Amino acid sequence: MTKGWRPKAVALDIDGTLIDHDESLSPAVVDAVRRTAAQVPVILATGRSWQTTRPVAELLGLPDGGLVVCSNGARTLRYPDGEVVDERTFDPSTVIRSVRKHAPNARMAVEEHDGGYLVTAPFPDGDLGTGAGIRVVADEELAPEPVTRLIIRDPEQSEADFVQLAERLGLHGVSYFVGWTAWLDIAPEGVDKSTGLKVALAQCDLEPADLLAMGDGRNDIEMLVYAGLGISMGAAPDEVKAAADEVTKSVQDDGVAAVLNRWF
The missing domain is CATH 3.30.1240.10 (Hypothetical Protein, Haloacid Dehalogenase-like Hydrolase; Chain: A; domain 2)
Known part of the structure; x- marks a missing residue:
């Protein structure tokens, strides 16, 4: 990451990153995400389905027309209408x-x-x-x-x-x-959150080096490695922290806000 680097897009995991296990969203995190989304694309990248991702996007006040990556990268959709931009399937x-x-x-x-x-x-x-x-x-x-x-x-x-x-x-x-x-x-096979983010960044005419990504789970590792700056939450497993460029505070301590407040 070069000196003076600034993210041109932000990818955020939901559970354990934006939201604690009690399903609460901190006002400090909501405020930071809204300020960020007013300046650059904010892409939710989650293992959740579209149906359970959309309410989080609504709570965060994400702008219409943005993209969300659901189902661990297998589906990329446009918010808020749920238009499927990309979908990957397999026979289980x-x-x-x-x-x-x-x-x-x-x-x-x-x-x-x-x-x-x-x-x-x-x-x-x-x-x-x-x-x-x-x-x-x-x-x-x-x-x-x-x-x-x-x-x-x-x-x-x-x-x-x-x-x-x-x-x-x-x-x-x-x-x-x-x-x-x-x-x-x-x-x-070969599908993870970075798969959906490649689709989303192409839609925004951006490169992986432009992306700031934050997550806390093993399903975030590929996304954190893919992004220009990958940041792990403080309570993440050791292998997730090892894959990240940095470690921020935990979700309980508003780790997402602490990072976004650097630039936005």
Whole structure:
């Protein structure tokens, strides 16, 4: 990063970066994001579906016509109408069978086009956001067509258990991310948040070197490496901090605002 560098676009993860686990948005963060969005494109880059991302964009007051990257990079959409600019899908049937073999009690979900979910069993309250339609189906009905993501969840297992599960599944031809709980996100091969950000930056006629990105999860690593300046939140796992150029304060201490206030 050259002396005097200034971001021409900002990419922000949502959960654990903008919003704590209690779903609250700090006034200081909202103010900083709004000031930033008045000057450069602010792109939400999240594992959430469009349906649960849009309310956050509304709370932040993001300008109409901007872009959001959802489903860990598999979908890039225009805010607020939800126009799909780019979408990547895969056939999860092989992974579903492997999950049933190695984690028979795990719950699985796929995201539908409207932002709702098909699930094999109910997920813990709030796991899939609020307001999203959720329908319980049998394993064989989970993915009758290619999907943007497959979520695997087992509330009785630990994060470490799921790191091991990902290894046992022998995942080939897909990308995957272990979340901050016993949560595994399966995406199309080669797809991560940087995939959607490439699409979004091209729409804005900007380069990766122009981008400031902030995140806290393993699914943010590629985005942080891709950006001209990648900043990890203070409570992120060590491997996320190692991938970042800098580490800011935690979400509870308004780390996003502390960074944005440097330039905006």
